[in-house]
Amino acid sequence: MGQCWTRVECSIARTFKWIKPYSGFCKRPYKRRHVIGGKVCHINKLESWEEKLTEAKQDGKIAVVKFSASWCKPCKEIATPYRELADKYSSLVFLAVDVDEMAELSSSWEIKATPTFYFIRSGQPMDKLVGANKSELQKKIATIVDLASKM
Incomplete structure (x- = not known):
């Protein structure tokens, strides 16, 4: 019996590393979680969702929510610019929701x-x-920040 090796991108250094997730036959695919960093809050419970939206409402802030999936290539490509926008605009609350982890929430927001x-x-x-x-994301966020500052 051989061993399974998986090539994983290290998002911090942008390098690739070979890891051995488990030995023997691969009975299930190796699932790598996409790392959320910066000022983006990863939502994995309904209570966290409600808490963050309540905090944003009380602080008079607008929440920017990214609904994505760990297997989605465009989601991975936009993750870094999204983190950069979160670092740039502290007047907004940035949230990230994985549609597979939070399927019920995603369906209630009609994510297609x-x-x-x-x-x-x-x-x-x-x-x-x-x-x-x-x-387009940068334009929308800049417009929303400008609109919020006028109110």
Whole structure:
């Protein structure tokens, strides 16, 4: 019997490393979690979702929510620009929801494609963006920040 080796990208150093997830036959695929960093809060429980939206509402902030999947290549490509935007705009709350982990929440927000970005104020959606278009995401966030500063 051989051993399974998986090539995994290390998101910190942007290098590839070979790891041995387990020995023997691969009876299940190796699942690598996408690391969320910076000021992006990963939501994996309904209580966390409600808590973060309540905090944003109390602070008068707009929440930017990225609904994505760990297997989705466009989601992985937009992850770094999303983290950079979170670091740049501290006046917003940035959240990330994995549609597979939070299937019930995702279906209640009618997520049909990944990534999908929602802009939420006071618990209500203001705007929505579907797809991993970096420039469009930057424009929408800049517009929302400008709109929020005028209110």
